[in-house]
Amino acid sequence: MELNANWLARLAQYHPKRPAVFWRGGWISYQELYARAVRAAESLAGLGIGQGERVGVLGWNHIGYLELYFAAPLLGCIPTLFNHRLSKTELRGLLEYTRPRALFYGDGLGELAHTLHPAAYPLDDLAKLPGAELAAYPADPEDPGLILFTGGTTGLPKGALIPYRQLLANAFQTCMSWGLSPQDRYIVATPMFHAALNALCTPLLYLGASVLIQEKFDPAEYLAWVGAHRVSLLFLVPTMYQMLANHPDFDRTDFSSVRWAISGGAPCPAPVREAFRAKGIRFKQGYGLTECGVNCFTFEPDEAERYPESVGRPMPHLWAKLMDAEGKETHSEGELWLSGPTLMSGYFERPEDTARCLVRHEGRTWLRTGDLAQQDAEGRFYIVGRAKEMFISGGENVYPIEVERALYDHPAVAECAVLGVPDAQWGEVGLAAIVLKAEAAAQGDSWEEDIRRFLRGRLAGYKVPKRFVFLEELPKSGPGKILKAELAKRFGGRNA
Structure with a gap:
């Protein structure tokens, strides 16, 4: 072709x-x-x-x-x-x-x-x-x-x-499935050395729309551009959305031109989504990988509002399935495999890594994403977490993403990351690294028991972290993802 x-x-x-x-x-x-x-x-x-x-x-x-x-x-x-x-x-x-x-x-x-x-x-x-x-x-x-x-x-x-x-x-199915328009405008604020080129920038240019390049992310400038240039689509990582919501200009920004916002890189905390929803902005959760180019799922905004934890359904030219530890397809929970024309060719001069990642199965080449996911009866997918991040505490599987979502519901928590750390009694237990909101931090560091009680009302006991550390900031990569491996090195974790 x-x-x-x-x-x-x-x-x-x-x-x-x-x-x-x-x-x-x-x-x-x-x-x-x-x-x-x-x-x-x-x-x-x-x-x-x-x-x-x-x-x-x-x-x-x-x-x-x-x-x-x-x-x-x-x-x-x-x-x-x-x-x-x-x-x-x-x-x-x-x-x-x-x-x-x-x-x-x-x-x-x-x-x-x-x-x-x-x-x-x-x-x-x-x-x-x-x-x-x-x-x-x-x-x-x-x-x-x-x-x-x-x-x-x-x-x-x-x-x-x-x-x-x-x-x-990726360009033509993003245009089609996300309902992009030649009249759309979008600010490229996430790093162009990463997924920003593929996520919305080139699909919109492919369609004849307009993009604005922000050299370095600045919340005040971003908010000003949204109103001044009648920006219609927002695409950021959760940390950036949080910075916008916390900025003093957020409440007076004119968002009337925005059709929807999509969060990539990690699940967006519910309080942040609510801040944008209060401004009349419909919010979607995105999912994609560098190796699969990069928009893998689609969701109508109305349905995305009703199922905020879901990433939607596979793009029209992408196949998705869940595989268990024995390499058999499952319809409950398993590793997410993807196949279709948006797969990479492989890793540059890394044939062994390519062979581990791209596998032939039932006549197709599949990308083993390493992400654990679930699928509901209507075909919506939910990302549970990275397979490598799951840890076993007292014989029970614990998925950090579930604990993190509960932590973000606490009014004092600005950012958090959960990982497994060794424990003599339970094998592994959860460690929660937390950045408090400014007003909470000003009240002192006596939040551990309050947060622990809060989680006990929402999670099974074995899921509640046994250790809490409070930091001024969490280590992040260039695209804004929290670097759990850095936390693991610092606090003795293995499964990050």
């Missing part, structure tokens, strides 16, 4: 003057965006970069991510997106692993970039480097269009090879 990986050229013809991207105070049209992509491809060709070679990116959100994304199908290079929040040692390991021909960096990262790579250039220079003529490159759907690193919290992240097939299938 032939697919057009260079679809931005068509949009530039169809809607040349339509605003595509808001960047540093001004709008860039579809025609201008495509011209920037062509110029970026010429700059890369001038550096001698060709088909199959990696081009590293290290930076905050920037128009250069889109320029390289759309330059790739003109040249055959593979943008390789690095998390700028990693340490120099971690970044050096990833560059040694993927061996990019050049590294483009964002503001404030020049010194680091030049210590990591001999051919380092500012992202702003993509349109300034000496160019070369582009050779004809017919992109095949199976050719890699991106390398995105998994959000692994232990060891060196793996580079997921994202083929054009995945990018295109």
Whole structure:
């Protein structure tokens, strides 16, 4: 099946003057965006970069991510997106692993970039480097269009090879299943080195809609843009939604243009959802993986409101099933397996990891997600937690996500994470790491017993954590996910 990986050229013809991207105070049209992509491809060709070679990116959100994304199908290079929040040692390991021909960096990262790579250039220079003529490159759907690193919290992240097939299938089924419109507007505030490119940014551009790039997440600016630019869709991680809800500008922000909000990365606490619901915003829970590109489920907003803990039903071109520990399909609870055209090709130069993750079963290739899920009688899926996070206390299975949801119902809890830690009597017990809300923290640190009593009224006794630690903040990854492995190292946990 032939697919057009260079679809931005068509949009530039169809809607040349339509605003595509808001960047540093001004709008860039579809025609201008495509011209920037062509110029970026010429700059890369001038550096001698060709088909199959990696081009590293290290930076905050920037128009250069889109320029390289759309330059790739003109040249055959593979943008390789690095998390700028990693340490120099971690970044050096990833560059040694993927061996990019050049590294483009964002503001404030020049010194680091030049210590990591001999051919380092500012992202702003993509349109300034000496160019070369582009050779004809017919992109095949199976050719890699991106390398995105998994959000692994232990060891060196793996580079997921994202083929054009995945990018295109994710774009058109997200447009269809999420009911996107050419009139929609969305702020790209989550990191573009992670899932932000695939989640809503490129699907909306695929449709001819408009996106606004926020270089660094700033709640005040975000709220101002929602009202000023009549933003219609919100896509953030729970921590960001919480920061918006707690900001003094939240109550006076005009959200009347917003059709719905979706939370990704982790379940959004009920109090945060309620804060947005009070503003008339319908809320959905998203689910996706880098390896499966990245929007895996769909839900009508009205139904999502009635089932706030569910992620919905599989996308039209995605198959989902639950598998038990013996490798047999189950209809109660099991590991979530996914199959369809949005699967990655595999991990870059990691055949053993690829073989563990992508498996053949009953004539299909399936992604073993490592997530535990449940399915109800109407086909709605519910994510129970990571299989690795589940711990056994006194012979009973405990799923941290269930305990965390109960903790978020306590009025003093701002953020929390639960993990299993060794215990001489019970084998393992729960440890709850908690960040208190400012007003609660000001009252002192005598919240442990109050929270414990609160949980006992909502959970079985074996699920209530035996240990509580109160922190000023929880460790987080670049996309805003809580790093339970860091908590495990600090507090002696194993199952994080």
